[in-house]
Amino acid sequence: MNDVMPEGEAIRLFAVPITDExxxxxxxxLGRFRELAASALSVEDPEEFEQNTNSLFRKEVAEIDQLGEPLAAERHKLHDMLIDTADLTTDNALDHVRALEHDLVMQPPPVWSPLTLSRVVMEGVLFSEYLLDSTIPLNRRLARLAGIWRTxxxxxxxxxxxxxxxxxxxxQMLAYVEDCLQKCQAxxxxDRRGKINGYSFGSESAALDLNITERATAVMPNWLPAPYRLTSGVSHNRPWMIGRARDLAGGNGLAGEAATVMAAVMVALGSIEVTVNAFGKYFGVDVSEEQQHMEDERTAFLYRAIGIAHAQ
Structure with missing residues (x-):
């Protein structure tokens, strides 16, 4: 359906009801992106994959090997946990993509829940990207994991x-973490009050936890402005954000709109692109084919969606 906008006022894309199409x-x-991500993140032979000498992962393993025992063994355990944590948060993010797919087709149509689910997708990806960031040295990476683990x-x-x-x-868990980090020489x-606010490994350090708002601004695709702030208002049930749904319903309950669906989908697509990029760079895997497919799929979807929402 068409929007009827006052003369001289900019057209607000997707400010129309949600349709089945x-x-x-x-x-x-979303399903195609999940399939492309699965292709990019999978390897036929894990042992061969881990021995890729050109990968940052393998170079860091070799760097730890040079430390001597027992420190090397303890650092390897921490490094292994870092990879496991990145895998865990990525898997949880992709699971919420599946949940988003189911949420979108429920009847009556969803209101704000798609944005809440997409926020979980984004947060999971930002954790994994933060740990697999290919631009930082090993000791800072370990410091980041130490902070997250302690938190x-x-x-x-x-x-x-x-x-x-x-x-x-x-x-018990906190005592175990503190003991492990001590053995790793973290x-x-x-801070000034004596409260712990991070960890250092050698000359590299990191805070106790990542600032997700800043991380989203730094690494989410530039075609997706302020995604974390967008999803935050909904996830925290803030009236300034969710009140629009009541206005759309004319005071009779809440009503969703196509813009919410589009925002949630674009956040999820951008998040998947981020995790595939981080994975490829850290493990030395060529994901360029999947990345190109993702860009093509995203662009084609956007044009199809505009045509559906604003059909003449």
Whole structure:
């Protein structure tokens, strides 16, 4: 359907109701992106893959080998955990892409839930990209993982305490993390009040956790402006954002619009592109073919979606 806009006012794309045709196209492109990501992130022979001497991954393994024992063994454990953590957050992100596909086709159409799901996709990808960032040295990478691990252990402690566990039992994970990091010779960094705010390995350091807002601004595709802020208002249930759905419904409940679907899909597509790019650079895998397919698919989807939402 057409938008009726006052003369001289810019046309607001996708400020129209959600249609079945649009959601079918959205679900299809998300599925194709997941398939392309699976192709890019998979290897036929893991052992051969890990021995790729041209990869940053393999160079870092060799760098750790030079440290001597027992430090090398402890650093290898931390490095292995870093890879596992990046895999875990990526897998969770892709699982939420599947959830988004199902969410888009529910009846009546969704309102804000697609943006909430796309935020989880983006956060998972930003964690993995932060750890696999090919522009940083090994020691900073380890410092980043140390900070995230310590932060997670603190969250686990707070949850255990909330469940009423005894202090000794509740603090087991944090004690284990601190012991492992000490064996790895990770040095705690503290603020002026003496509170820990990060870790250092040699001359390289990192904060306790990543700033997701800043990370999204830095690494998400430039065709996707302020994606984290866009999804934040919805995920935190802020009235300034979600109130539009009531206005669209004319005060009778909430109503979604095509713009929400498009925003959620573009956040998810951009997130998948980021993780494929990070994976390829870190592990020395040529993902250029999948990247080109993704760009072509995304562009074609956008043009199809405009035609559907603003059909004459």
């Amino acid at each position: 649009l959601t079918r196209e959205a679900v299809a492109v 997670d252990a603190t969250y686990a402690l707070k949850q255990a305490e909330a469940y009423g566990q005894e202090p000794a039992e509740a603090g 040095v705690e960094r503290h």
